[in-house]
Amino acid sequence: MSATTAIVTGKPTRPRGGMTRKQPIDWLMLALVVIGAVLVLIPFYLVLVNSFKSPVDYATSGPLALPHELDFTGISAFWERVNFPEKVWNSILISGVVSVLAVFISMLNAFAIGIGRIRGRSWIVLLFLMANLLPQEALLYPLYYMFKSIGLYDNVWSVIIVFTVIQAAFGTYLLSSVYGTFPKEVLEAASIDGAGRWQILWRVVFPISRPTLSVLLIFFFIWTWNEFLIPLTFLASNANQTVPVAISVLQGDRLMDVTTTSASALLGIIPTLIFFLIFQRTLTRGITAGAVK
Template sequence: MVAGTAIAVDTKPTKPTKPTKQRRRRGGMSRPRGVDWLMLAFVVVAAILIIAPFYLILVNSFKSPADYSNGGPLSLPTSFYFDGIANFWNRVNFPEKIWNSIFISGMVAVLAVLISVLNAFAIGIGRIKGRSWIVLLFLLANLLPQEALLYPLYYMFKAVGLYNNVWSVIIIFTVIQAAFGTYLLSAVYGTFPKEVLEAAAIDGATRWQILWRVIFPISRPTLSVLLIFFFIWTWNEFLIPLTFLVSNANQTVPVAISVLQGDRLMDVTTTSASALLGLIPTLIFFLIFQRTLTRGITAGAVK
């Protein structure tokens, strides 16, 4: 019989260690620090600075000139005065200017997105030679100031008979916006999964079928964001429409507002009314497509 060595075993129950107490609120949120309060104050001040111009436009649009002289720009109107809005509406034929802006901005947005898709498909997926230099060229095209384009474009459209024609502005902004869209989509399509393209090619899909049935549906959120931005950017453009649309019948909303202010020397209330009428269409457009814009921006966050 072999004697075994006795091993002492401590049967005393161990005392559980207390977890370290973390100062956190419910939901895992930490207590606000001084930096958090500073950032909150900064956001509040920035929001006030952004809202202040809209408040001035809205309040002064419904004031009479006498009410504005007595109370100043910050006071609320004593009574609603609609003559300023009616005067601007009738002077510039506002429905005509709205249609010009919608037609130009809509055509530019659609054509620029279409050209951007075709260019980016060739550059990002087709892998053409000199891809990096071509993308750099499109980037440099976006850096050119509009003032540098006015002189050659003026004589070019004069020669072809498109001066004082809405299609001259459509062509210019389509090229400008498509350059930015091509630069952006080339980077997106450059990271497109090759397995998906190879599977479509094995199934017998042509290049056009791959573009419209595979790439276009997947990149639709990004294209919707580009479409919305192109529309708003073109709507707010001023210098090129002012230069190439000299007749009253072809002018856009921003040009009509500025020309009328310089020609008729409107009072402050009518000027505020014109700014309000020019702001409402873009605000409505943004509210209609707000959900589409949000989905397009967040589409790449979750795969």
């Protein structure tokens, strides 16, 4: 019946259920995705497997084999050497404060630029874009001199201030374009109802743009957590170091075996992985919020 219908109408019929037959290019793309996923998972596999091996087990079986028995010596050795809970707290404190402050400042700046329509809007957005292109290496000496002068060197607030400004520059550039396309009808309706600019921001703009702000918050947290150069430069004492800095300093200070190095990498990944899993639904909602109106 379907073949007869196709001949009469001159149009090809689709199989039941809305499924279409896969073309060779679809299988090729699927194969490339699988290969890419395997390449991405190989380092994680090596870290996970070698973290639970003893040095003797690693020397006899190699890096790819599964451990003959679970050995937590590398994990306990790294945990005790760097005081890992202290380093995790430092990273959580810095990343959490930076992400919240950067999102708040970005929202205020973008509201003034994108909705307030201040003069020189294009030049200001271009300035924020140029700030994002500035390499961190160019900031080290002036920031070092400044923090030394005001007594914030080797203080977590020095890193918080730097990263808040850096992340807020990116957030302002991104949100300005988003707020620039904000529905004017909604803003005019709120203004007619007697809402001021501050009320429009918190009662209209903020609730609507909350998914986008949530995505920025998650990205700012992860980006700040993984930063290395600036915390290494401005956090000299062991008590103020973050997780990435503690891992690198320990590897340069003492000779560590491969199993301890793998354990340090595993412990450094676990907090960000937990954070991502907790806020995965928020990230998904934020990314797909503007897909359907």
